[in-house]
Amino acid sequence: MNKLLILGMLLLAGLSSVAQKRYTISGTVTDKATGESLIGATVGVKGTHEGTVTNEYGFFSISLPAASYTIYASYIGYARYAEKVVLDKDYKLKVTLAAEGNTLQEVVVSDKAKNEAVTSAQMGRENLNVKKLASLPVLFGEKDVMKIVQLLPGVKAAGEGSTGFYVRGGAADQNLVLLDEAIVYNPSHLLSFFSVFNSDAIKNLTLYKGNQPAQYGGRLSSVMDVKTNDGNDQSYHASGGIGLIAARLNAEGPIVKGKGSFLVSARRTYADAFLGLSGDSTVRNNRLYFYDLNAKLNYKITDKDRIYLSGYYGKDVLSFGDVLGIDWGNATATLRWNHVFSSKLFSNTSLIYSDYRYKVHVNTAGVNGNMLSSIKDWNFKEGLDYYLSSNNSLHFGFNSIHHTITPGIITASPAVSDTANSRTWENAVYVSDSWKATRRLNIDAGMRLSAFVVLGGDSRFYTLDDNRQIVDTLQFPSNHVFKTYVNFEPRISASYQLGNSSSIKAAYARNAQYLHLYSNFITSNPIDKWVATNNIIKPTVADQVSLGFFRNLKENTYETSVEAYYKAMHNVADYKDNAQILNSNEPIEPQLLFGQGRAYGIEFSVKKNEGRLTGWLSYTLSRTELRINGVNDNKWYPATQDRTHDLSIVGMYKLSKKWTLSADFVYYTGNAATFPSGKYEVDDQAIPYYTGRNEYRRPAYHRLDLGAILKLKERRRFSSELAFSIYNAYGRQNPYIITFETDPDDPTKTQALQTSLFRWVPSISYNFKF
Incomplete structure (x- = not known):
């Protein structure tokens, strides 16, 4: 009986503990001087293992039993914050952190x-x-x-x-x-x-x-994921700089002090101004410049509601007199509403617009024509963060994007433009759980369900035969659902701490891609063509697994990590042999073949985060291969982006209060490339002979950059500096383009010609802030 009585008392005590009332401390963490929200700031409870980090809008939430606590907040580069709280009800806390005076x-x-x-x-x-x-x-x-x-x-x-x-x-x-x-x-x-x-x-x-x-x-x-500054809501400031080819200016300040702010940042190159000084009219009439503008407004309507309006506009212009002209640019706009439903539930609602377009004009040899292309999105997103407890939080929501793609259409006078806009609708719902299962085990698990709808309208859909020739063309009424693809995309990652300074991690993720970029160039180019998934071009899907070991040394001064990964890709596309892709009026589907891809490698990283000398060393050993039906005898071959070795060394040294020195060194294996293995003659013309796809390598790439910053003035209201740098300090002539032509001294031989862009590129710029 006594044993039963003791067992019953223990059970009641346990139930009382479970039923103990818990309250929630929630709030935001911001910079005291500027009002900027601090992303990833640590908020914890002294003497316990309870804690969290702020989300991308500076919001946090912690649930605790009723008691007295000391809440602290910390962020690298800022003074630590601490406040005593008697928790007998839900508590809202507005944390402002002051930047430390140490300029390092x-x-x-x-x-x-x-x-x-x-x-x-x-x-x-x-x-x-x-x-x-x-x-x-x-x-x-x-x-x-x-x-x-x-x-x-x-x-x-x-x-x-x-x-x-x-x-x-x-x-x-x-x-x-x-x-x-x-x-x-x-x-x-x-x-x-x-x-x-x-x-x-x-x-x-x-x-x-x-x-x-x-x-x-x-x-x-x-x-x-790039986030722009909100703007200083405490006082007005301006900053900028003047360099060899560009100038920039940034202005920010409060709309209503402590409640709202604005930010405007502009930049423009002036290489075209130097061209205008030339005495040669053919040079003077050329144009080469870009400009861009960032703007942002935010306003705190209530303690629970804040709205943001941000936008970007940028444009490039490149022309050679009236013969050739290219202009392209991006425009984006984001209207965002943050709302705190309760101390546990935070939401972000966004309406987003994105527009990218380019135009090429050619007027030569009796040809007067244009090539036009654009991709325009309307996107609605809803995301919610629900804090179940200090150790468990849910993130869920959805987004819906309507894509309108105008492929590169060539129009030549007096021909009439024949545009064929592609309209698609991309949707997704998601849920993820960040769970601190034990003191040592953390788990992030999630699921994304995506659906891609191919719509009718101007779009044309093709049926191909076994030889990749078009045998039929289909077209459907506007908003007709022609094809729908659905993909489940699970993700999970976990870390297990081996001690206070080391852990092992493992992860798996599946991702699906519905928009694809096809290019006729080795590097990114403004006239690359975006194409949406349709009945022939399927969604590309990748499954990636990774495993890593992480260890910090000397009280987190050094971070070291080793991560290994393997990625399997499905429905990967590559061009068929002798593909004709320069004429953008021709459908691209007959020029493509499909198959599999695989990428695997191991990444090593050492970072030094504190002290007069900071920086990192990273090395990657990897392979990327494709197996496309109809290419390279259906055997695996290196992808264009395949590189075996990739090494980066970055260092920054605080020499004195006035001087900061820096350097970076880069080495990587040359990209895989398809070069002619020989040649043969037909009707007295030399024809290059190719044996396999990407079976050769471009020369290895390496470069050293040096930099220095000299502080000129460091006052409370004004500071300025000079920045010096040398790009490619030892003048390595790295290959940009490699072409082949007949040796003029021996027509039976072919010679390779290498074009290099930058040898020594010194620069100086003046930066200021007030």
């Missing part, structure tokens, strides 16, 4: 907790902050976050000076690039030598390498 922190600021690389379940994620990268040397002195992304493990530059990149074996179009949630289809300026992202306007950049959370979709390889 400008080099080491990071948007995450110091040990998040170890504790987080997420794999393949990289966080970048513009402040951290300000001192790195870049081409022509223009700070460019996409060039920095190319230095990360598992990421490869698409070519010399290019902003395009490949992630874990994926093609350039398999990267989803977002600017304030809007899709940017061509994130490059000046034939891909600069990106559309003005660093003065950027708050945060997050790259997911194939293991992205369930709210992201539509691409196989990666998501690059």
Whole structure:
């Protein structure tokens, strides 16, 4: 009886503990000086293991039993915040963090907790902050976050000076690039030598390498999510810079102090001004420039409601007199509403517009024609975060995108334009759960269900025979549902802590892609063609598994990691042999063949986050191969983006209060390429002979860049600096284009000619802020 009584008392005590009332502390974390929300700030409870991080809008929520607590908040580069709270009801907390006075922190600021690389379940994620990268040397002195992304493990530059990149074996179009949630289809300026992202306007950049959370979709390889600054809601400020080829200006300030703010950031190159100074009229009439504009407004309507309106517009112009002209550009707009339903439920509702278009004009040899193309999206998104407890949170929602694609249509006078817009409707619902199962085990699991609807209207659909020839053309009324594809896209990742400073992680993700980019060029080009999935071009699907070991050293000063991955791709396309793709009026479907792809590799990374010397070393050993029915005798062959070795070394050194030095070194194996193996003569004409697809290699690429920043003035209301850099410091002549022609001294031989773009490129720029 006594044993039963004791057992009963223990059971009642347990039930009382379970039934104990819990309350929720929720709120936001912002920068005290600017009012900017801080993404990924740590919020915890002193003396416990309870804690969380702020979401992408600075919101957090923690549920605790009734008691007295000390709540703290921390963010690298900011003074720690602490407040005592008596929790006997739901509590709202507005945390403002003050930046630390140590100027070295400008080099080491990071948007995450110091040990998040170890504790987080997420794999393949990289966080970048513009402040951290300000001192790195870049081409022509223009700070460019996409060039920095190319230095990360598992990421490869698409070519010399290019902003395009490949992630874990994926093609350039398999990267989803977002600017304030809007899709940017061509994130490059000046034939891909600069990106559309003005660093003065950027708050945060997050790259997911194939293991992205369930709210992201539509691409196989990666998501690059770029958030712009909200603008200072406390005081007015301006900053800018003048470089060798471009100038930029940024202005921000409060609309109503503490409640709303604005941001305007503009940039323009002036290479065309130098052309105008030429005494040669053929040079003076040429045009070469780009400009872009970022703008953002936000306003706090109530304590529970805040609205944001952001937009981007950019355009490039390239012309050679009246003979050839190319102009292209992006326009995006995002209207966003944040609403706090309760201390546990946060929502973000967005209406998004995106438009990318280009135009090519040719007037030569009696031909006067244009090539026009565009892709336009209307996108509605709803996302909700529900905080079940301090250890468990749900993220769920949906998005719906209507795509209108005008392919590259050639119109030549006096011919009449014959456009054929492609209209499709892409939808998805998703749910994911971030669960801290135990003190050591963290799990992120999610499911995305996507559906792609191919609509009628102007679109033409083709039936092909066994020889890839068109045998029938179909057309349907507007909004007629011609074809629907549905894909389940599960994702799961988990981390298990081996101790306070190390962990192992594993992940699996499936991604589906419905829009595809086809090009006739090795690197990204403004006249590349976007094509939607239809009855012949199927959705491309990838399954990726990854396994990693993570360890921090010397109190998180160093981060080390090793990640291995394998990715299987289905319905991958490549051109058939001797494909004719220059005439954009011809359907592209007969020129394509389909099959499988696989990418696998291992990534090593060492980062130093603190001290006078910071930076990282990353090395990737990988392979990317395709097996396409009808290509290379149906055998596996290297993809164009296949590279065996890829090495990046990045360093930044705080020499003194005035001088900061930096350098980066890059080495990678040359891309796979199809070169002629010989030649034969037909009617006295030399015809190149090819044996296999991508069986040769371009020469290896390597480069050293050097940079230095000199602080001129450092006052409370005004600061300025000079930035010096040398791109390709030892003058390596890396190949940009390789062509073949008959040796003029021996017609029986063929010689290879290499064209290089940049040898030594010194630059200087002046930057200011007040």
